[in-house]
Structure formats: C-alpha cells, structure tokens
Amino acid sequence: MPPVFSHGDLRLYLLNLLDEGPRHGYDIMQALSDRTGGTYTPSAGTIYPRLAKLEEEGLVTKSVDGRKTVYAITPAGHAEVESRSGELEGIEAGLADSVRLIADEVRGSMREAMKSLRADLAAAAQDERGTTKTATDAPPYPYDDARAASREQLHRAEALVAEFRGRIRGDLRAHVARGGQLADSIVDELETALDSAGRALSRALRG
Template structure:
C-alpha cells in the first residue's frame, strides 16, 4: 500500500483496484484487508487519512516517505512479474475455482467414502505441489528393463 500511496493519495477502493490491476487480477484484496491496514499505517504515522468528498483518502506522511526510502529501499517491487504470464495464472485460478467448487459439492452431497477419497486425492496433490516447488523429480519410476526369469524350471529348456 505504501508503494501505491507513493504515487498519489488514494481511498480504499482505489487501492483495491490498483492492486488488482497491477497483479493482473491475481490478487484483489477485500476491504477487510485494506481498511485495518490503513488504520495501522495511520497509527504508525506513515499515512494520514482525511475526508475528501465523502471518502477517506490516505496520503503518505514525511515519515512514510522516509520509511519507503530507508526500510523499503532494497525491497523488491511487490508488483513485479505480473505483466507477463497472466494467462497461465488465470488458467491456474480457474482450475482452483473449479476444484473448490467440486470439493464443496462432495462435502455437501458425497457419502463418507467419497469424502474420504477426495481428502486423500487432495492430500496427495498438496504433496506433489510441494515436491515440485522443492525441485524433486516426481517422474514415476520406469518399468524394469530386465527380463523376469520364469519360475518354472522346465521353461528354461
């Protein structure tokens, strides 16, 4: 939020919209995340909040600007990397939305056996994603290349 307010004073809805726009829709914070944070930043003296045209507008204070220049000087741009690849992220979001929807359906209407099976499937998926992030080879082992000998000694003749 401080990075956004560095460019111009904003009200809460503008902050939500700016974050959504700068993250190519990957994150749209809720008002429940924005307004308490603004209050905290105000309590810390980093911003001031004043009413303008019926809206509470947040503005960086001198202390807030100094904080950005010192404490955040080496911090990476929180919005970097959202300009490319948004189609892939959009596809992943859609996949997660569908997964959430079908999981809720099983939770509402599935029998205990189905619910347990989905729990196992999702647990395995979580493990696989962690292995992927850790760089672990998740390729299933290839079939043995060796020829299995017959258990019947007469077959060897």
C-alpha cells in the same frame, strides 16, 4: 497458486502506492487488482485495517473528501519507502511473474479449447461425409433419412461453435474484468487458431 504478497509485503506495497499520490480506499483496492493482473483482488476487510495500522504508526494520514476517505503518505512513510526500495523491486518482480503466469494460463486454455473445437469440427465433417456417401448409394427414402441426419449434425456443429464462442468470450471478459492484461499476441494467436480451424473444416468438407 502461492500468495501474491508474502508476509509484510502488502504493508510496504500499500505505502508504495500512497507514495505515488493520495488515494481513497477503493482506488487502492483497484490499483492492487490492476497491478497483479487480477490475481489479487483484496477486500475492504483486508485493506482498511492495514491502512488504520499505518495511520497509527504515523506513516499515513487520512482526510474526508465528500463521502470518500482519502489516504496520504507522511514524510515518515515516504522515508520508509525510500529505505526499502530494494524490497519493493523484489515485490514488483513477483507481481510481474504473477501477471505472466495468468497470461500463460489464458493462452494454454485457448490452445486446449481450439484443439477441442478442431476435433469436434473434424468429427462433424467426417460424419457428414459418411452420411453423404450412404445417401448417394441408397434408394430415395434412405437418402432423405441421410439428409435429415446431416441436418442434425449441422445443428450439433452449430451448437458446438456457439458453446465455444460463449465459453471463450466469457473467459476473456472475466479476465479483463479482474484487471488482467489482454496482450495483442493473445488475440493474434486466437485469430490464427480460428483461421486454421476454418481452413481445416473447409478441406474436410471438400473431401
């Protein structure tokens, strides 16, 4: 994925954030993560030197509020933001594209996971149909063996469902923790896919 901010864009975007109101360093880093949908989470080593440079240029001031250092834009900094509003619009458009890309990747990952789950469930159902038919035609002892095989397949299916649940839950939690947006449409798509997989499994089990 290409860099979220091109050369010089981060400096201008920092000024834009401070033009909205004073912020302390962590708040600035969190705002950058939130507004890029988690695609860019800067470190203190990236942000503070740039804030210090802006202070040297007279575009930003800092003050101490308890244990926090609060940064505020100066009139000169505000004037630069105003004069470069067109550039800021382009940066904002780029950030929106990054967020959409992340959302597309999440949806694609979910679709692939659901395909894999449906295939695994269908295979488990096919195995169960096969073992059940064998058990019906076989003498009592092989029938018991078939039931044992079915129980093994049941454990396998349960493990697959649990693994899928854990993977999807982890992906969703990590996405939100990075500041990513979780739209209603994504959750709706997950609900529809799970419902479809459940119906497919029911049909397969009925034979």
